[in-house]
Amino acid sequence: MSQEINSTNQNPAGDLLVVENLTTTFQTARGALPAVGGVSFRLGANEILGVVGESGSGKTVLSRTIMGLQPRTNVEVGGSVLLDGHQIVGATDEDLRDIWGTKVAMIFQDPMTSLNPVTKIGKQIGESLQVRLGMNKAEAKARVIELLTLVGIPSPEERYDAYPTQLSGGMRQRVMIAIALACNPTLLLADEPTTGLDVTIQAQILNLLDELQLKMKMSVILVTHDLGVVATRTDRIIVMYAGRIVEMGTTKEVFRNHKMPYTRALLESTPRVSNPSHTRLQTIPGRPPNLLKLTEGCAFAPRCSRATEKCSQERPTLEPTGVDGHYFACWNPLEDQAAPVSIQTGTIKEIGEDNVRG
């Protein structure tokens, strides 16, 4: 089984990130748990990549492993992650400290638990500036005020002395973004940056990220379980299931011509404007597989309406469709779509075909 991908290079200047056959396995009391089961992809400079999949599909573990930020114990990482020439796999915290924050930074999923509750937010943002960039106190404070303004926090001088519990969820997420951007990272990993925020705030935060990506010339990996979030904002999309990539391609191709039934199911479980309001969303029947008991076959088979006998015996490999670096892993791929699926995005506006990025 080969997941070697060579033709997805979108950037003639060379890839910022090259991930090859990456595996992350947790040693648990009930056996080895392959949270990431052999993932390969590339990311160019200034590119925005969406990673989508249901909760539990390994998105968080994947993004943390890419950064080398997996737990320090009971975990085994295999394969290779080359970030701007730095090999992440096998490196120690001490090695990675030089690139954490400056080359690659992360926005964490839950702004409630990811900020230190006993430290003022100004200090939490300024800490990297002092420790990593060697600024003195006054310089750091001035820069923190700039950053707070940049991420749209009103009256930043006052907010500098606030503790996380004194801020709303949206404000805390903005603080998280300010922390991540403090040292001008080349690659920003945003792990569900808007999950748990209400819809208007979600749109604001996502728009802010878009804006900052352009301003600061970063590559972004935007992780989400919500296809609506990635539709208008990403160049390419990776669809994950049970720790593996099951479909990958430009945003346009994945929305229009997805081949994998799971991608279709994900799209159908995303809110659509064309449906009358209060229409029940279709949820994907069944539950995600138990990673401790993965079979030889396609992990989606128990939930798949197109499954055949072959599906439960042999795992499909990622195959190219021949269009724009579009890959899928399925024995019985979907036919070309008659009509593109339009879905509701975070900004609550119908997206026409032309609005899909890519």
Add this chain to the structure above:
Amino acid sequence: MLKYFTKRLVALVLIITAISIGSFYMIHLLPGDLATVILGSGNTPENKKKLFAQLGLDKGLVHQYLTWMSHVLRGDLGKSYITNESINTSIAKALPIDLEMIVVSQIVAFAAAIPLAMKAAKKPNGLFDRISNGVTFGLLSVPSFIIVVYLVLIIAIKWQVPGTGPASFTRFPEWSWLFSDTGTFFTTLKDNLMSLLIPSLTLSIGSFVVYFRVLRSDLIATLQEEYITMARSKGLSRRRIMWRHAFRPSSVALLGTAGINIGGLIAGGFVVQYLLSIPGLGSLLIASITLQDYLVIQSTVFVVAVAVIVINFAVDFITTLVDPRIARD
């Protein structure tokens, strides 16, 4: 924040008032007759009446209490009925010994517990963690009067460390280095610390065990927090993450434990003082109980209780500095 402290301060005053009533009334529950104690064979009803009038004991309880409190508030604890010595003087002589024992023992306990708990929490279930966890668990059940005996046997008798033997305890306290310029500073400070070695070490072991265990388990939990991973992702050193991001939130539990521990520490100090004949508050209290020296018992209990309350108040204050969430309502 201000509102919180006003509330706490009012509570402090109320608690101290309650304690003063408690320690005043407690004496009246004790068996024994004051007149017999003071007058001995001369305890005739006539003499007794005279004595009580002299001491103000013929007045009602409320009157007696208010008289006592009015003196206490002016800083006058009165005189012993028996030795006629000023209680202020007795306590002023004894209290520094307790304070020094406690302060030194707490410095030792924290200085040992914090780095060792950090080392253990770095690798939960690692070799160091398992050994230290086992040893401290065992020590948890050893009372201070056993520890003190072993320390005397080892330090003073087996190793013959100079200045630590039984003779030194009666020389207690060597305060001259603080108050006068007779004698050279260092010899007396050294004498002071040497005679303090065994009693303070005894107290510190009990505190160390508790602090180590509380901090270790709290650190292990804190190090699992998402904000620790966040701190790692900023590229901070392990040392900085441990001190700035893990220890600060964890120290809230540690401080709370230390506050609760103070009462037990004073009691433990009394036991050690009794065993080693150290003339601290514990010895004063035991002696006054033996003599049925009511006013001294009452005053000592009151002073100790107030000290415990004030220390706890201070600990609360420090805790709110560490974790501002506590003071917010």
